[in-house]
Amino acid sequence: MNRKMDGMAAEVRVTNGTPGQRDSFVESDDWFRGELDSIQRVLFSFVASLVRDSHLVRDVVQETNLVIWKKRDEFLPGTNFRSWALRIAYYQSLAALKASHRSRLVFRQDLVDQLSEQAGATEAILTDDMSNRLRSCLHRLTARQREVIELRYHQACTIEFIAEKSERSRTAVGMLLSRARAALLQCMKSGGKQ
Incomplete structure (x- = not known):
């Protein structure tokens, strides 16, 4: 037992x-x-x-x-x-x-497959749409903001490295990143039309 x-x-x-x-x-x-x-x-x-x-x-x-x-x-x-x-x-x-x-709900396998296909198609559309919006929003940033976003998120550089490379203080780089992220967020929320 x-x-x-x-x-x-x-x-x-x-x-x-x-x-x-x-x-x-x-x-x-x-x-x-x-x-x-x-x-x-x-x-x-x-x-x-x-x-x-x-x-x-x-x-x-x-x-x-x-x-x-x-x-x-x-x-x-x-x-x-x-x-x-x-x-x-x-x-x-x-x-x-x-x-x-x-x-719990139990679904037939063919229904699960159909829902899965639809979800995958919807996800691809949303991903493409979000990528296009992000690209558009990145182009609206200042050159300095784009450079800092590129270094931090695309190249995975540390804030210390970015500060040293751009000859700025860590605080200044942090503020620049914060403002760039805020601008991107606002632009994404508006559908990339800001």
Whole structure:
């Protein structure tokens, strides 16, 4: 089982086969734990055959183990433990499937492919449009601003290097870059028509 069960001692009464009538007590935690451990592969396979989502299967098996453990005093010794546990797994699987269908949308593959193609085409158009706007906005900058933008972002030069190359202070280069970025942003927001 996934959870530690030590310290969860309980007694289960052995019944005479009639629900609600209990005859004798049997220390059963060790027996119950052994039975539960012995059916883990069967439980996993059973849930996997119903759920088919590997992440959800693990969650359902874990939840099933918890429910089985909590309901251990409802198990009637002498009956089929495996059938009893699989019935609980069945209902836990149904509940998980119902919850997962409520929580997410599932699209057909052809629809996903179509949406993907449209998104790619739209992205290409937007990228081309933005590139054209940026080019236009760069041409509207002063020569000094264009040079500093080119050095900083196209050639990846440090502000220190640009300051040394242009014989300006780092503060002056920083201010020039800040004003150039502000002008580019304003121009881009206006659609490149500033």
